[in-house]
Amino acid sequence: MALRYLQHLCAWPVICRNQWMTPGELVAMQERALRRLVAHAYARVPHYRRLFDSEGLHPGSIVTLDDLRKVPVLTKEMVRAGYPGDILVSGLDRSECSPRMTSGSSGNKLEVMLDHRVAALYRLMQLRQLTGLGYRPWDTMAYVRFTPPVTSIVPQKMGLFRRSFIPLEWGPERQAEEVLRTRPRIINAYPSVLYLLAKTLGREDGRRLKLKFLMSNSELLTAHARECMEDVFGCKVYDDYSCLEFSAIAFECRMQKLHVAADNVIVEVLDDRGDRLPAGEPGRMIVTSLNNYSMPYIRYEIGDVGVLSGGKCPCGRRFPVLEAIVGRCDDFLVMPSGRLVDPQTVVFQIETIPEVREFRVIQQEDGSLTVSIVPEGVVEFMRIREQIAEKLKVLFGGTLPVDVIETTALDRGSTGKLRSVFSRRSRDVRASPG
Numbered sequence: 001m002a003l004r005y006l007q008h009l010c011a012w013p014v015i016c017r018n019q020w021m022t023p024g025e026l027v028a029m030q031e032r033a034l035r036r037l038v039a040h041a042y043a044r045v046p047h048y049r050r051l052f053d054s055e056g057l058h059p060g061s062i063v064t065l066d067d068l069r070k071v072p073v074l075t076k077e078m079v080r081a082g083y084p085g086d087i088l089v090s091g092l093d094r095s096e097c098s099p100r101m102t103s104g105s106s107g108n109k110l111e112v113m114l115d116h117r118v119a120a121l122y123r124l125m126q127l128r129q130l131t132g133l134g135y136r137p138w139d140t141m142a143y144v145r146f147t148p149p150v151t152s153i154v155p156q157k158m159g160l161f162r163r164s165f166i167p168l169e170w171g172p173e174r175q176a177e178e179v180l181r182t183r184p185r186i187i188n189a190y191p192s193v194l195y196l197l198a199k200t201l202g203r204e205d206g207r208r209l210k211l212k213f214l215m216s217n218s219e220l221l222t223a224h225a226r227e228c229m230e231d232v233f234g235c236k237v238y239d240d241y242s243c244l245e246f247s248a249i250a251f252e253c254r255m256q257k258l259h260v261a262a263d264n265v266i267v268e269v270l271d272d273r274g275d276r277l278p279a280g281e282p283g284r285m286i287v288t289s290l291n292n293y294s295m296p297y298i299r300y301e302i303g304d305v306g307v308l309s310g311g312k313c314p315c316g317r318r319f320p321v322l323e324a325i326v327g328r329c330d331d332f333l334v335m336p337s338g339r340l341v342d343p344q345t346v347v348f349q350i351e352t353i354p355e356v357r358e359f360r361v362i363q364q365e366d367g368s369l370t371v372s373i374v375p376e377g378v379v380e381f382m383r384i385r386e387q388i389a390e391k392l393k394v395l396f397g398g399t400l401p402v403d404v405i406e407t408t409a410l411d412r413g414s415t416g417k418l419r420s421v422f423s424r425r426s427r428d429v430r431a432s433p434g
């Protein structure tokens, strides 16, 4: 245990320094890490050995970031089919690992194997983001979610890195009371949860909390929701783009720009033919993990649509900037013409209606939309229904049948994550988004 903390201490300055590297140093570091990863995967992971052999590739063929595109994309289905024997490193000592289960928000769960070394590295990368935003080890961070965060590690017993837990199932009123009672410095939750909390607390109570900032993760954070939360709490909301497979993919700095964690992942954005897209164009995001050697992911199709930015961030970090995560592939609605509409466009139409407390839009297999609404307070539901139907009619030119239904609560599944827009129709985003 003591040894692990010593390793943390040694790695910390390196991790902090990485984000300030020059672009040239960054590329050199990524290429070194890539070569090492490819050699390891070829030597010790059956899936990659077979794949490389069948493609006529050799570890020596992958030298630069450009060469990476020679490697075929790895899909979730391939990981699921090959797990564990084909995908995990051979001879893996499971007692040295902490397996995690993905949320399976798209219906299919997947086990992710992290060894203790990489799990520790991921924690440090998380800490790098937080300290960059003003978090200090003596600040208490409240987590609003279904499962409690770890609260028993050694530093926490010494009063550092304290975390408090507010169960998601309590609902916003009781959560608001708990926040006012326990006075955390930072609140960490899904944006839909933070948004409801903000609406419940109101500006006076929200500002009384004097929060340092809010951390939002795992769901799409819309500009409207961010603005509303920042107004209520009088502090900034920072977004985080991560998943169990990779931990940090991108993180926001104080300028609210989303930086790719370039010492952890290589992010590519591809078009429907599999060619790399230039900055500014939305496409399928493909992620390579540079640090997970137990379960290597080389060119993994993560299922999100994103846009790289060509610009520099005034914060000075040279980690590339993601202009936007447009949405999960199956969050896009499919028009009768085949055109895809990004979820944020739809969300904006509904979340800006004050009488709507929570909502979800599902596109059925036949293309029609079912909009479930939890109204705010006592309102005339007919009026909301007409308003939404009208807005969506304008948005879609009347091409999609819309059914608006009233409900008392939305089912948040086992993780609590809310997908505001979901299409049962679109299974293939290779058509151009937007």
Ligand SMILES: [Zn+2]
Binding pocket: 253, 254, 255, 257, 259, 313, 314, 315, 316, 317
């Ligand atoms: Zn920045």
